[in-house]
Amino acid sequence: MSGHPVRVGYAQALHYLLFGVRALQFRRARPGLGARRGPVFGVPGQSVALTIDDGPHPEWTPRMLDLLGRHRIRATFFLIGARVRERPDLARDVLAAGHVLGNHSMSHPQPFAALPAPRVRVEIAAGQREIEEATGLRPRLFRAPGGNWSRDVLRATAESGLTPVDWTVNPSDWRSPGVDRITRSLCRGRAGHVLLCHDGGGDRSQTVAALETALPRLLDRGLRFVIPGGGR
Template identity: 90%
Template sequence: MSGRLVRVGYAQTLHYLLFGVRAVQFRCSRPALGARHWPVFGVPGQSVALTIDDGPHPEWTPRMLDLLARHRIRATFFLVGARVRERPDLARRILAAGHVLGNHSMSHPQPFAALPAPSVRTEIAATQREIEDATGVEPRLFRAPGGNWSRDVLRATAESGLVPVDWTVNPSDWRSPGVDRITRSLCRSRAGHVLLCHDGGGDRSQTVAALEAALPRLLDRGLRFVIPAAAGR
């Protein structure tokens, strides 16, 4: 069996094991705040963190920013380097709106953990350069594409001086399962949870509509929206 097939099999196994990890973190009274070689799954206090992946996108990112501005919510946008290269203006707009920029790899390859270690480092480093060139700010947070972590991925993240960030609430909005389903999933969030949504990679109209419905409900419950690992304070 080739080395590539071995790495893919390993990555797929990790992918499914992480479903179980996230289920445990979701049920914990306080999800893990992370460590050098362990991703952030939670945030402290009476807070949640909204994270938005796969952008920037010329249609959905501006709509997401307008929505967040109306509710005065600060989020973390995990950006794909190749998309930042195409639309550096949107990366700057996200930053100017008060949000935090995170690294989500250069080309979003999957399964990410199947990449050779040098390729993982290149994906991370190239995105750091793209975001810094576009905005003048170097990200401090990293999310592996698909949440596909491995020892090599976590090691490369740490060596790059980045904090690995995962999630506890995943409405699978990238599948476009319907506004009601996404809304219900987001509304299950409670203090400590990290929420995952997307503004890139496809039609995100359902995500925007679901957040419009869910965010006021979460705010009404007294939840504050913060940044994982207090990055960008």
């Protein structure tokens, strides 16, 4: 994405800073639930949250829904507005299966924090509109593309009445690093963590295969799956 060099540099600096913040949250006994206007990194109780980004996708979203249904796990799907416009039926399927819909912007531009503030507001508002028109439900949660937050992004999120949600465990499944590596990363999740996975943006067969193993292991440890940020 092209943009003003100062904004791009600022966004890149924030991107690397957030790596450190997430690492700190991961090591904490209890990840932060989110400041008044800061992103949510954790969930309360003996629980974890599974969040799934970048869909809906005609192949991987149905497979993800089947997997979650078999394990009776409720997840949060952060949807891209442009992909909802292409397949509104899949967004409705996610909702009908009992999962929560979150806004992941209209077109997933990156680095998100490098966008001018008016463009950030447009991306969030357009994503909201597409999801609401497809499902009749207005999302209450927002995740910045790439987890790229800034004061402008957080301000626009708050102005839209949305709760910003980040993550604690990132298996980098979007890189397709191998099923074993994704599985190990997810299984490192513990009470309070927010897990990040993807059902869009590429071949997600490794993600589905890893979750087939990781989800039963997490359940066997007594963890329950909840929605971050009090989403409904």
